[in-house]
Every structure is written in C-alpha cells, then in structure tokens.
C-alpha cells in the first residue's frame with residue numbers, strides 16, 4: 001500500500017511511518033520540521049520504500065502528485081501544544097485549517113478514492129464539563145478573544161471541512177478525535193505534561209504541576225494509537241464517522257506526578273504553579289478529558305494493550321538511556 005503521512009516527522013506521524021514500513025508498505029512523508037525532528041525518521045532514509053520531503057503543507061508543490069499516488073493519507077501536520085498556540089495563534093489558524101483544506105482539495109481533484117485519516121482532537125469538546133466524552137456530545141467553546149481556544153476551533157473547522165468535502169466530492173475520510181497520546185519521540189518543549197514529568201523525575205528536579213493537580217486526563221500509548229488509526233482506516237464502515245481514539249483509564253495530574261516519581265525511584269518533590277504564571281492570563285484548563293471509546297471498539301474491536309504503568313516504565317527507561325526529546 002502507498003501511504004502519505006503529513007507531519008510524519010512529528011511524534012505520532014513518525015510512529016505511523018515505522019509501523020507501515022514494518023508492514024511492507026511504501027511511505028511518503030511531508031513535514032516542515034517546525035516541531036517534528038529529522039531524528040524521528042532518519043533511520044529510514046536508506047529504505048527504498050521511504051521518501052521524505054521537507055516542505056510546508058500550505059505550499060508544497062508535490063501534494064497533488066503524492067495524493068494521486070496514495071492509497072491512504074494520514075493528515076497529521078498541525079501546530080500543536082499550548083505554548084505554540086498561545087505564541088502564534090495566526091500560524092495555528094493558517095496551518096491547521098488552510099493546510100487541511102488544501103489536502104482535501106487535492107484529494108477531491110486527483111484521487112477521491114484514497115482513504116484519509118484526519119487528526120482532530122479531544123480539545124474540540126472544549127468546556128463541556130461531562131466526566132467522559134461521547135462523539136455526539138455538544139461542543140462548548142468560549143466566545144472569540146480567548147486565544148487558548150483557537151486550536152480547538154481549527155480542529156473543529158477541520159471536522160466541518162471533512163464533512164463538506166465528503167458531501168460534495170465523496171472523499172473517503174475518518175475523523176479521529178485523539179485524546180492525550182504519549183510515548184517515545186514526544187517532546188516536552190511545547191508544554192506536554194508527560195515527557196516533562198518523566199524528565200524532571202529521572203533527573204531529580206522538582207516536578208512542576210500546573211494548577212492544583214486535580215484536573216484529570218487519560219493517556220494512550222502511541223503504539224495503541226497507531227494501531228487504532230490503522231484499524232479505522234481499514235474499516236469501510238468508519239468512513240464519514242467521527243471517532244474518539246484514546247485510552248479510557250483516567251488519572252489526576254497530581255497523582256500522575258506522584259506515580260512517575262514513585263516508579264522512577266526519584267527523590268523529586270512536586271511544585272504547583274498557577275496557570276497564570278505558567279501560561280499567562282489567556283489560559284483556562286479543562287477539568288476532565290476522558291474518552292468513551294465504545295464507538296472505536298464497535299467499529300474495529302480495538303482494545304488498548306498498554307497500561308499507564310507500562311508506558312511510564314517505558315519512558316523512564318528511555319530517558320535513562322537515550323533521553324526523551
């Protein structure tokens with residue numbers, strides 16, 4: 001199979017690359033390396049089944065040719081991470097919406113039969129205060145002006161773009177609402193909690209919890225995420241569907257900090273930092289973000305294989321050997 005992966009040098013994208021090359025597929029990556037890293041994919045540079053173009057999805061002149069060639073496209077390229085979003089919301093709006101529109105337009109024009117997986121996010125549930133989210137839940141967002149929400153707005157726009165192209169051009173697209181994904185290659189540079197806690201605990205630094213630590217999250221190992229995305233792409237009934245992808249175990253961020261300290265045998269303490277000091281006035285956090293994954297299970301039979309303990313141990317071991325990015 002011919003697979004195009006936008007954002008394929010990033011965290012999730014690079015795992016998709018390794019997974020599909022191992023299955024014997026041919027993989028073409030486009031990535032502008034804005035947050036992605038060459039080191040995530042350089043091991044494949046000599047593989048004749050792998051091709052990499054360093055280019056911006058907004059301007060890449062190889063897009064139509066690659067879309068024509070592909071049997072499947074994972075559209076992962078986006079500007080991600082709270083810090084990045086607050087730093088340059090204009091770039092977030094441009095990349096995350098115009099980039100997706102450009103991919104759908106190319107597919108509609110040259111190869112509507114290719115299978116697209118487009119990455120949306122649990123962020124689209126916004127301020128909905130339900131303890132766990134089902135795909136049919138209402139979206140609750142703040143009024144414009146709170147720039148923290150612009151990432152969620154772009155991902156919601158991507159979902160509407162997908163439905164618009166599906167209706168008018170009959171493209172084949174599955175919209176995946178990814179919940180917190182963790183694993184090797186994830187960088188802590190842009191505010192991701194898991195790699196930061198691991199690094200701080202392993203090096204005996206204070207583990208910094210933003211807010212009071214009572215906010216809860218569900219973490220899915222990227223191995224499970226990649227498997228779920230492949231399963232969805234291989235399931236015709238998933239076309240035109242919005243599907244939560246994640247692990248439905250839940251933990252508070254305060255307890256996560258304690259667990260990582262305990263499992264790494266670290267002497268680190270925990271330092272609580274207010275959101276305003278961490279991110280500025282713009283930031284508002286979400287209390288809970290747990291997926292209901294019934295739809296994913298009904299469509300594909302997917303079950304997460306990685307427990308939170310196993311993922312923590314994997315990343316502690318990695319930080320001790322090669323170091324997380």
Ligand SMILES: NC(=O)c1ccc[n+]([C@@H]2O[C@H](COP(=O)([O-])OP(=O)(O)OC[C@H]3O[C@@H](n4cnc5c(N)ncnc54)[C@H](O)[C@@H]3O)[C@@H](O)[C@H]2O)c1
Nearest residue numbers: 007010011012032033034035036056057077078119178181
């Ligand atoms: N990691 C998560 O927990 C999570 C949760 C929800 C949604 N997502 C979504 O999954 C996708 C992948 O996220 P990730 O965690 O791997 O992030 P990432 O930042 O590691 O990957 C995104 C990749 O896109 C590339 N990119 C950015 N702008 C580009 C452009 N204009 N042209 C070409 N490439 C560009 C970056 O260089 C990077 O390699 C994103 O769409 C993200 O919104 C991720």
